[in-house]
Amino acid sequence: MISFEEFTMEDGSPIYMQILRYIKRGVAAGSIRDGDELPSRRVLSARLGVNPNTVQKAYRLLEEEELLRSHSGAKSYMVLDGKKTERIRDELLENDARSVVNAMRQMGISKDEALRMIDKYWE
Amino acid sequence: MISFEEFTMEDGSPIYMQILRYIKRGVAAGSIRDGDELPSRRVLSARLGVNPNTVQKAYRLLEEEELLRSHSGAKSYMVLDGKKTERIRDELLENDARSVVNAMRQMGISKDEALRMIDKYWE
Amino acid sequence: MISFEEFTMEDGSPIYMQILRYIKRGVAAGSIRDGDELPSRRVLSARLGVNPNTVQKAYRLLEEEELLRSHSGAKSYMVLDGKKTERIRDELLENDARSVVNAMRQMGISKDEALRMIDKYWE
Amino acid sequence: MISFEEFTMEDGSPIYMQILRYIKRGVAAGSIRDGDELPSRRVLSARLGVNPNTVQKAYRLLEEEELLRSHSGAKSYMVLDGKKTERIRDELLENDARSVVNAMRQMGISKDEALRMIDKYWE
DNA sequence: GTGGTCTAGACCACC
DNA sequence: GTGGTCTAGACCACG
Numbered sequence: 001m002i003s004f005e006e007f008t009m010e011d012g013s014p015i016y017m018q019i020l021r022y023i024k025r026g027v028a029a030g031s032i033r034d035g036d037e038l039p040s041r042r043v044l045s046a047r048l049g050v051n052p053n054t055v056q057k058a059y060r061l062l063e064e065e066e067l068l069r070s071h072s073g074a075k076s077y078m079v080l081d082g083k084k085t086e087r088i089r090d091e092l093l094e095n096d097a098r099s100v101v102n103a104m105r106q107m108g109i110s111k112d113e114a115l116r117m118i119d120k121y122w123e
Numbered sequence: 124m125i126s127f128e129e130f131t132m133e134d135g136s137p138i139y140m141q142i143l144r145y146i147k148r149g150v151a152a153g154s155i156r157d158g159d160e161l162p163s164r165r166v167l168s169a170r171l172g173v174n175p176n177t178v179q180k181a182y183r184l185l186e187e188e189e190l191l192r193s194h195s196g197a198k199s200y201m202v203l204d205g206k207k208t209e210r211i212r213d214e215l216l217e218n219d220a221r222s223v224v225n226a227m228r229q230m231g232i233s234k235d236e237a238l239r240m241i242d243k244y245w246e
Numbered sequence: 247m248i249s250f251e252e253f254t255m256e257d258g259s260p261i262y263m264q265i266l267r268y269i270k271r272g273v274a275a276g277s278i279r280d281g282d283e284l285p286s287r288r289v290l291s292a293r294l295g296v297n298p299n300t301v302q303k304a305y306r307l308l309e310e311e312e313l314l315r316s317h318s319g320a321k322s323y324m325v326l327d328g329k330k331t332e333r334i335r336d337e338l339l340e341n342d343a344r345s346v347v348n349a350m351r352q353m354g355i356s357k358d359e360a361l362r363m364i365d366k367y368w369e
Numbered sequence: 370m371i372s373f374e375e376f377t378m379e380d381g382s383p384i385y386m387q388i389l390r391y392i393k394r395g396v397a398a399g400s401i402r403d404g405d406e407l408p409s410r411r412v413l414s415a416r417l418g419v420n421p422n423t424v425q426k427a428y429r430l431l432e433e434e435e436l437l438r439s440h441s442g443a444k445s446y447m448v449l450d451g452k453k454t455e456r457i458r459d460e461l462l463e464n465d466a467r468s469v470v471n472a473m474r475q476m477g478i479s480k481d482e483a484l485r486m487i488d489k490y491w492e
Numbered sequence: 493g494t495g496g497t498c499t500a501g502a503c504c505a506c507c
Numbered sequence: 508g509t510g511g512t513c514t515a516g517a518c519c520a521c522g
Contacts, residue, residue, distance in 0.1 A: 314423050343487065
């Protein structure tokens with residue numbers, strides 16, 4: 001069962017996107033693997049303090065990308081292979097790294113400063 | 124006149140927020156200073172390919188934070204001092220660093236990997 | 247449920263103001279009372295042939311005057327008491343009478359002519 | 370020279386419309402007649418405390434309805450005849466009376482009450 | 493279904 | 508030309 005312990009809500013982007021991203025990051029990290037079970041809509045929505053519909057939307061999108069399969073009994077399992085995992089990893093890294101670098105350059109921060117900053121906020 | 128050359132559109136967060144952040148990052152970087160002129164709504168919206176209203180919203184929020192002064196029919200100028208600049212810088216660094224670290228931890232990336240990643244995408 | 251049967255669109259003043267006025271007039275008339283339910287944005291906007299946002303704006307202003315209470319996902323109800331009702335009635339009468347008298351005087355119409363005119367258009 | 374003594378600014382409808390209406394009401398009232406001179410854009414805008422462009426817009430619309438002729442020397446004269454005057458009168462009366470009656474009916478005011486109200490606010 | 497927000501385009505008043 | 512507002516349509520989160 002996939003835990004949502006590290007999940008923290010940001011604002012700006014839609015919640016269902018944040019949930020989707022969180023799961024994909026888990027896949028990229030290797031902590032979410034083929035066959036892993038996702039919490040039910042009801043349980044996860046309670047855990048995150050959002051509406052079940054919002055969770056449902058994230059799950060539906062995962063299904064459309066064929067990363068998730070819902071079986072009767074309301075249980076949902078991840079369906080992954082090496083290719084999918086790699087695609088997700090690339091997609092995420094590219095996106096995140098870009099936005100980080102983008103932000104820092106706009107702030108006129110040097111590579112070295114950037115590193116120190118990350119170091120400081122790591123904990 | 125403030126240039127928006129480095130501005131690149133991300134998706135996820137609202138456009139007016141991205142514009143707002145871009146300007147604040149310029150302030151934090153020191154490239155946007157007290158008395159600097161902002162492009163008009165029309166000019167900037169054409170430059171970014173968005174609706175003038177979207178730019179208007181970003182500018183209005185700046186004005187509510189008393190970082191911008193604009194009179195009807197006249198141009199818009201930044202109103203800054205050391206205190207405001209510092210506040211913005213702290214706010215941004217905190218926010219950006221947090222989200223970066225957050226993303227990377229969710230992906231199970233080590234501090235070292237993070238550094239290499241930033242290094243790679245810097246150019 | 248408040249009906250908008252008597253509502254007819256004028257032009258000149260903003261639509262959201264006309265909606266706001268219509269509701270306030272109903273309050274002043276006593277036909278809209280504490281606890282009455284307002285049509286949803288969608289329903290009313292379809293009924294009036296305008297955009298849901300236009301209705302939304304009127305409703306938001308009512309809420310800022312604490313005449314309406316609405317929760318997300320739930321219906322909207324009027325919140326009235328004697329004091330509020332009286333304030334609205336005074337505000338409207340003053341405003342309407344003023345503009346009527348204003349218009350007629352500008353047209354050089356005598357009090358008697360004014361009466362006859364109103365009589366004529368009453369039906 | 371047409372005086373704008375009775376003119377009072379309302380809000381809601383565009384200013385240029387209010388100016389247009391004011392002049393038309395004068396025509397309907399018979400106080401503005403064929404050949405009468407209108408104040409220059411500059412003078413009237415100063416008198417009303419608005420931008421010359423706003424006055425210009427009202428004048429332009431009058432010209433498009435062929436109710437006004439601007440000569441060199443910046444002087445403008447009304448061009449009226451019985452037919453035009455009647456058309457304006459009907460248009461205005463219909464509009465004003467309708468909106469008055471409309472407002473009062475929405476407020477559940479009887480014909481008699483309406484009369485008393487107008488009487489009261491006449492001064 | 494509900495209310496709320498974001499983006500879009502047209503218009504107004506001002507310089 | 509400038510800033511500001513009104514209307515419009517699509518989308519999000521919630522019940």
